[in-house]
Amino acid sequence: MARLEHNNIQLDSEGRLRHFLTIEGLGRDLLTRILDTAESFAALPGRPVKKVPALRGRVITNLFFETSTRTRTTFELAAKRLSADVLNFNVSTSATAKGETLLDTLRNIEAMHSEMFIVRHSQSGAAHFIARHAAPGVSVINAGDGRHAHPTQAMLDMFTIRRHKGDFAPLRVAIVGDILHSRVARSQILALNTLGVTEVRVIGPRTLIPTEARALGVHIFHDLDEGLRDVDVVIMLRLQKERMDGALLPSEEEYFRLYGLTNERLENAKPDAIVMHPGPINRGVEMDSEVADGPRSVILRQVSYGIAVRMAVMSLCIQTHAEVPA
Amino acid sequence: MNISIVNGRLIDPANGRDEPLDLHIHGQQIVAIGSPPEGFEPHETIDATGQIVCPGLVDIAASLRDPGSGAKGDIDSETRAAARGGITTIVCTPDTDPVVDTPAVIELIHRTARKLRRTRVLTAAALTRGLDGEQLANMAALQAAGAVALSNGARPLANTLVERRALEYATTFGMTVMLRPEDRHLRAGGCAHEGAVATRLGLPGIPAAAETVAVARDLALAEHTGARVHFHALSAAGSVRQLREACATRLNVSADVAAHQLHLTEMDIEGFDANCHVSPPLRTLADRDALRQAVADGTIAAICSDHQPHEVDAKEAPFPETAPGISGLETLLALTLRLVDEGVLPLSEALARVTCGPADLLGLPQGRFEVGGSADVCIFDPRAHWTLRRDEMYSEGRNTPFEGWEFGGPVTYTLFNGRLVYRRDIAPPD
Incomplete structure (x- = not known):
């Protein structure tokens, strides 16, 4: 009430x-x-x-x-x-x-x-x-x-998804990165669930996933390949440099190795999966340039x-x- | 002045009394319980028919903001609120401005309170100078000036060596040390319990471990130093578990809980309600239930107000930027009685947690009816109801999440040292 x-x-x-x-x-x-x-x-x-x-x-x-x-x-x-x-x-x-x-x-x-x-x-x-x-x-x-x-960022992301995918109901969406500090992720998760997608996943290391993330209505993955399997939409989040200072991550290199999106890792997703990012991108940290500028990226359209x-x-x-x- | 309180149901948990008994007062003292002494002529008779007569409440942790700027309250305004709440003994916290770390500040507080004669104000003095957590306060001098305990307020010690030394030094003089268990690194600038609600609202979280880690550390140091440690304002089930174990090993430790922690949970911060911004934060239903259980079985022997009055502006900001705390003096009894209504514990046990329970923790003679003891009395009407209204509060701080709550048992009379300091039908006194 x-x-x-x-x-x-x-x-x-x-x-x-x-x-x-x-x-x-x-x-x-x-x-x-x-x-x-x-x-x-x-x-x-x-x-x-x-x-x-x-x-x-x-x-x-x-x-x-x-x-x-x-x-x-x-x-x-x-x-x-x-x-x-x-x-x-x-x-x-x-x-x-x-x-x-x-x-x-x-x-x-x-x-x-x-x-x-x-x-x-x-x-x-x-x-x-x-x-x-x-x-x-x-x-x-x-x-x-x-x-x-x-919420307006989340709605423009929903708009982007609808333009490219049409119906929300069958979709599996993965959000990758710093969920803990991300207002964008919180709004996206709420919007996706309200619009009735099949599944929302969050992918990241334990330090960047809130302890009670399940309460947000998501499935949690710590392995990028596993989390990306068969998803229709991949949303990459921006990683702030200061996360390295708070003992949340050891280095950008290790983060990229584990959670950075490359064409190879994108193979796990559905063949027609789209890649999104709220911007601005840290190339070589969250994703490879070849993904950001590649055919599946809809990042500029989001803007x-x-x-x-x-x-x-x-x-x-x-x-x-x-x-x-x- | 002779006063007789007649026809009431007298509950005195310390002495196991719960029966229809009259109370007779001469001057500042109780002179008889039951029949009046021979030849006793009351100048005033309070008819307490249908009402409950219990010892005046003892609140072992309230911030009175005095000395201070006055914006958040002072001893005058806050003792008025205490009298309305049936509280006749307050142990005030040292986080004043200046801090209670010199005998002069203690004397100032005591003198101001004595002049007002509305409630007994005792002091928990600073454990470290300026509450800085680095240098020990002049504990012996503070004790000589009347400090009944030592505390570092809401600023937990970060340095374990300083904590060890402080406990050892306090033990030299047999003083109780009140600790607010919190690891400031784990608190990490949080403002709400790290749980489902804070996750959804995006509020920086304070994990329960910020408290349980500190409780573990403090217990280890209490055991090592043999200090008499009292935990102030527990909030987590894990703390209760550790406390229970420590009590079983006969460690000389005790704990209190703030009344609001027994009724509110993290759910209450929904909508960013800054009146529910408290420190330690409101936690889960399971934590609340564990605290209630500990109050019921006596593991937590005292319920306190953790009174933190604030001016309006302090709560008028985005949630994380607001000052934590609730103005709690006027709801301490009400929230305690509500536990009885909700079947948590019987009435006399509940009253023990706000009278003899806290008094015994600090070795105070108050919180009980004894012939020859000071006549501190709270009378409340268990048949009546009242609704808390912010604009009717006596405290300078109107920061309460209980606005509009209906409570049972309004205080009808408060007597302090044999003097009527509050009566409901003629308010406010003075």
Whole structure:
């Protein structure tokens, strides 16, 4: 009961999306609606993503407490394609350095009549916190909070998978690497299970798999070849250099030898398996260049789909608020 | 001033009493239990018909934030909260600002509390200077100033040699050392139990091993030094198991548990509820049940409030950045009585865990009714119910996850040293 109540902060009383904080608590219908909406915005072959007037006159604020040029840029592009005005705040370098609290920052920006916050923060739960304190009528979209969630990244991955594989039901998906610290993996696992795939696997050494990973609804493998056997989708995660310092891994070389994806190891997967990566890739650490640039890699397509998916999420949230009487 | 408390059900676990008995008070002392002394004329009679009369509660670990900035509370506000909670003896923790590592700070605390006359405030003084875990505090001087125990607060010693020396030195003066068992390396900057919920929420985890490793280490050092060690705020089933074994080998060790640990679990942090951010963290249902079992069989002899009042801002941030702790003085009795309702242990046993149990651990004379003893009394109404409301709390800290919980047995009267310091129908006093 408590869980439903908490997650419902994302939904209005009609079950429509008010905020987009996590995949948890969202049903298959809603995820499918996001994918369908994204499809309507997506680029047709050889043509750019459509620009639509859906959010004309609206103010969207990128509130980034953690620097990320790539994610911020795709959100900004998505907002502009929806004809919104965009404010960018890089808070890590301005307000908090002067002792301003997160709530102070929020109130100040709200005073600029922003209707949507795109939030990235280094602490898990930050997007929930901001959503709880945001004024009514303001939507919060989580662009990554700590190790918790990165739901738009997960949805663009789902979009990519659907484009290439069609139906989710028969799929086996393997996520390889640093599950412990990955908000992307957590959101992907939730999305894949909600969309009803056959199996989600995580592959990595014990130090990078959470102790209670099974509670996420996955099968755990420590051997890459075994874990890749007969999968339809391989998702490689980025390995942060600092993992070597915390005694989590001995070296990048050993990691690559055990968990790096090569064409040879990819042979274990289905012949038509696709390879994904949220980027940016550490070539020679997570995967060989020949895989990253090879025929099965859909990594660059993920990036372009990201804009359509973020347009979908933004427009669905704003629509929900637009229909609520003031 | 003579006071008679009549027609109540008197429960005094220390003396095995649970029967309809009157209590007669002259000045600061109990002068008779049962019939009044000959010629005794009460100036005031409290009719406790249908109510339970028990010794005032003894809370062996509460942070009163005094001396300090005042933002989180002070002795005035927090003893008011204690009186409302039926608590008449508090052992305050040394993590004040400045730290309780000099006789002057102890005297300041005692003087302030004596002036207020609302509850007895005793001190657990710092084990190491500034709680830095490096240099020993002036333990003999602190003892002479009135410290009833030594503690390093919520900052476990990292250096085992310092811990060994601290235990040995404290033992020279027969002082009890209260340890919060935690290995700070294994804690690794975590903020929630390393389990299914933290995994899903992506919160950095604190494994149960961060506590059990420390308990093992502390037990080994207790055995080696012969020190009188008390574990404060256990949270893990594995700690209980070790404690049970240690007690069986007659090691002079004991433990308490924070009241909230007996009711909440990791599930309660769902939705990033910062009011459930506590240290040690809320763990699994199995851990909670093991703690309950240990309280029921007496392996854990004391339930404490682990009172940590905070200003609003301290909890207004993303979960990992919030300050851990619950403002617990006003729910200590309520949460203890709830264990009785849930069939964990009988009423008089439950009351023992918040009266004579904690008092005996530190060799304090309180927590019992004795003729000639100080008249510290808590009266509560087992037929009535009350709902905790944040804005009705007396503590400066309104940080509680129990907002809106309905509890049985509201405190109706609290007497400290024969003086009425709280009554429910006329609140607040002073």
